[in-house]
Amino acid sequence: MAASIRMKGARTGLQNAALGTGAVFSLAGILGFIPGVTSNHGSLRLAGHASEALLLGVFQVSVLHNAVHLLFGAAGILMSRSHPQARNFLIYGGVIYLVLWLYGLLVGDPIPANFIPANHADNWLHLVLGLAMIALAIMFARGPAPAADTSSTASSSAPGTRRR
Secondary structure: OOOOOOOOOOOOHHHHHHHHHHHHHHHHHHHOOOEOOEEOHHHOOOOOOOOOOEEOOOEEOOHHHHHHHHHHHHHHHHHOOOHHHHHHHHHHHHHHHHHHHHHHHHHOOOOOOOOOOOOHHHHHHHHHHHHHHHHHHHHHOOOOOOOOOOOOOOOOOOOOOOOO
16 A cells, blocks of 8 residues: 655645545535525425425435535545545545446436435536546645655765765
């Protein structure tokens, strides 16, 4: 397993990406419970496709859907504490969202198996989120380059020459 190559206390770009992603998911989970931000708030259901509540008037949500966003956000925030965990959150979280995208396409809106309400806008958002999370993990996976050790270069001689 690769070790984190960062100075103690400094955060890598990957960790910041995981933290930001977690914060956005947490915010979405909170906003899903707020009337006005979520239209048709009175029709918010525990789970299932019957929930007619729409986050920002576009994305179908339920109590379960909002709770999943809150848990996913908490996972991102907690996993952003280390470089390897941040990478895992973004990669595996992205894969989960790609699976949710496929699930939403295959199951459809009005079918009872659609236990997490997802309309067409949700399905395409899941695709974008999945691809974006994986792209962030790939872009920031290496982290910052380690600082070069310059203390040994000052006393070394050129290759092929002898020291006197």
